[in-house]
Amino acid sequence: MMTGHRVGLLALAGLLTGPALAQGPAQSPMLAPPENHYFVSKGSWGQTYPDQWALPRIGFDTSPQSAWRLVRKNAQPVIVAIIDTGLDWNHRSIDSDKLWRNPKEIPDNGIDDDNNGYIDDVIGWDFLKSDPKPWDHDGHGTFVAGIIAGDWNDETGIAGINPFARLMILKGLNNFGHTRSSFISEAVAYAADHGARVINLSLGGKEISPVEQAAIDYAFGKGAVIVVAAGNEGVDVSKFSITSSDKVLVVATTDMDDKRAVFSNWGKVSVAAPGLDILSLRARRTDTMLGIEGVKYTAGTAYVGDDKRYYRASGTSFSAPMVSGLASLMIANDPGLTNKQVMAIIKSTARDVGTPGVDQYTGYGIIDAAAALKAPKDYLLAAGIERVEVVQTGGKQAVRVLGTADANALKSARIEIGQGDAPSSWKQVGTARKTAGPDGNLGEIPATAFQGGKVWQIRVLVEHTSGATREARFKLNLG
Ligand SMILES: [Ca+2]
Ligand SMILES: [Ca+2]
Numbered sequence: 001m002m003t004g005h006r007v008g009l010l011a012l013a014g015l016l017t018g019p020a021l022a023q024g025p026a027q028s029p030m031l032a033p034p035e036n037h038y039f040v041s042k043g044s045w046g047q048t049y050p051d052q053w054a055l056p057r058i059g060f061d062t063s064p065q066s067a068w069r070l071v072r073k074n075a076q077p078v079i080v081a082i083i084d085t086g087l088d089w090n091h092r093s094i095d096s097d098k099l100w101r102n103p104k105e106i107p108d109n110g111i112d113d114d115n116n117g118y119i120d121d122v123i124g125w126d127f128l129k130s131d132p133k134p135w136d137h138d139g140h141g142t143f144v145a146g147i148i149a150g151d152w153n154d155e156t157g158i159a160g161i162n163p164f165a166r167l168m169i170l171k172g173l174n175n176f177g178h179t180r181s182s183f184i185s186e187a188v189a190y191a192a193d194h195g196a197r198v199i200n201l202s203l204g205g206k207e208i209s210p211v212e213q214a215a216i217d218y219a220f221g222k223g224a225v226i227v228v229a230a231g232n233e234g235v236d237v238s239k240f241s242i243t244s245s246d247k248v249l250v251v252a253t254t255d256m257d258d259k260r261a262v263f264s265n266w267g268k269v270s271v272a273a274p275g276l277d278i279l280s281l282r283a284r285r286t287d288t289m290l291g292i293e294g295v296k297y298t299a300g301t302a303y304v305g306d307d308k309r310y311y312r313a314s315g316t317s318f319s320a321p322m323v324s325g326l327a328s329l330m331i332a333n334d335p336g337l338t339n340k341q342v343m344a345i346i347k348s349t350a351r352d353v354g355t356p357g358v359d360q361y362t363g364y365g366i367i368d369a370a371a372a373l374k375a376p377k378d379y380l381l382a383a384g385i386e387r388v389e390v391v392q393t394g395g396k397q398a399v400r401v402l403g404t405a406d407a408n409a410l411k412s413a414r415i416e417i418g419q420g421d422a423p424s425s426w427k428q429v430g431t432a433r434k435t436a437g438p439d440g441n442l443g444e445i446p447a448t449a450f451q452g453g454k455v456w457q458i459r460v461l462v463e464h465t466s467g468a469t470r471e472a473r474f475k476l477n478l479g
């Protein structure tokens with residue numbers, strides 16, 4: 001009787017509150033931050049900072065404002081393809097339920113059940129050996145996998161960023177940087193064809209050839225967010241096709257002081273994420289740092305833990321999966337987000353560091369997970385100066401500024417100039433036109449504005465109706 005009575009009351013309550021609930025967002029419990037050993041510990045290898053210092057730096061902490069608390073507990077699984085050296089799927093921080101399963105493929109029967117051209121491809125594929133078991137003999141791929149999906153239930157281990165990630169393991173590298181572009185192209189196409197919403201390519205922007213560009217375009221067209229490491233050569237990568245593409249997020253590395261790591265490539269960087277002394281998983285019988293060219297490293301010194309199943313490493317390879325982790329968490333929380341929206345939000349909400357404004361070393365800045373997860377679907381706040389050119393308008397000389405000034409809710413966009421390398425004051429010289437860039441015409445500055453100085457900074461300052469601003473600068477040397 002009591003039960004019946006209760007149901008009656010609940011039904012009545014439902015009737016009374018029904019219409020109001022239907023208009024608002026569904027109420028759902030939110031995620032609580034993980035409590036894994038290495039997530040809450042510090043000094044495990046004698047260092048002063050937390051073992052997983054990078055996570056709180058991008059918003060994944062234990063505070064009431066933690067980015068994880070913005071994610072629904074019943075968020076949707078999301079497929080993340082990791083194109084790398086494979087995976088040690090026996091690692092205790094890898095939950096086998098968190099691996100993608102090809103739904104129509106029956107394992108180990110020697111038959112290509114889903115007729116996709118790959119026999120027994122259940123969790124992914126080894127493109128090097130044409131084999132369905134993409135085991136990791138190097139360690140690089142397992143390390144990347146741990147950053148994205150280290151198992152929260154393994155209390156003794158690390159915390160991955162996204163407990164809703166389902167990892168598709170596509171082995172396209174022998175060890176770091178050693179591959180053929182055809183393998184990468186094939187793996188990217190495989191990921192896109194099998195539902196990957198995020199594709200992590202910790203290969204280095206320089207390593208990706210034009211052959212792969214077609215595959216990138218294809219995957220982008222299918223809706224994937226493609227995340228690429230900027231690479232570790234400390235060079236300008238803007239001339240390499242992949243990083244020039246607006247279809248990928250190119251990720252640079254920052255250190256404990258939020259400064260660009262010296263090895264981090266630069267040029268067309270989208271955003272930055274921590275990538276120095278990162279803790280993640282060690283694949284069985286591997287010592288990844290030994291295989292990385294140009295890195296001074298003594299065998300075994302990066303092992304962490306009594307069982308040596310954890311590992312420390314540095315590189316843009318490990319910044320990229322922070323961004324992939326965030327992108328996939330955003331999609332898990334709101335599966336209706338498009339790849340373009342995810343990319344725009346991640347850039348637009350990044351925390352500006354280094355040179356004020358969007359810059360070639362850290363792009364829009366360090367990713368801010370809480371801001372990204374809070375942002376409206378169509379959030380956009382973009383600024384950029386691609387180049388300037390001297391033009392004649394109305395018989396007078398002027399400097400035309402080409403680039404980006406865009407927002408989903410634009411309040412204002414200004415073109416300003418200031419004298420010297422680091423101007424102490426700015427003078428508005430015009431209103432910037434709204435343009436999605438990169439070659440949009442923002443406006444012209446009369447040449448007379450540059451009197452009395454040789455070195456100038458031109459900046460475009462874009463203001464969102466929310467009050468947030470984004471700027472980009474360009475150095476003009478008239479000397
Ligand atoms: Ca198959
Ligand atoms: Ca089969």
Ligand SMILES: [Ca+2]
Binds near residue numbers: 353364
């Ligand atoms: Ca900056």
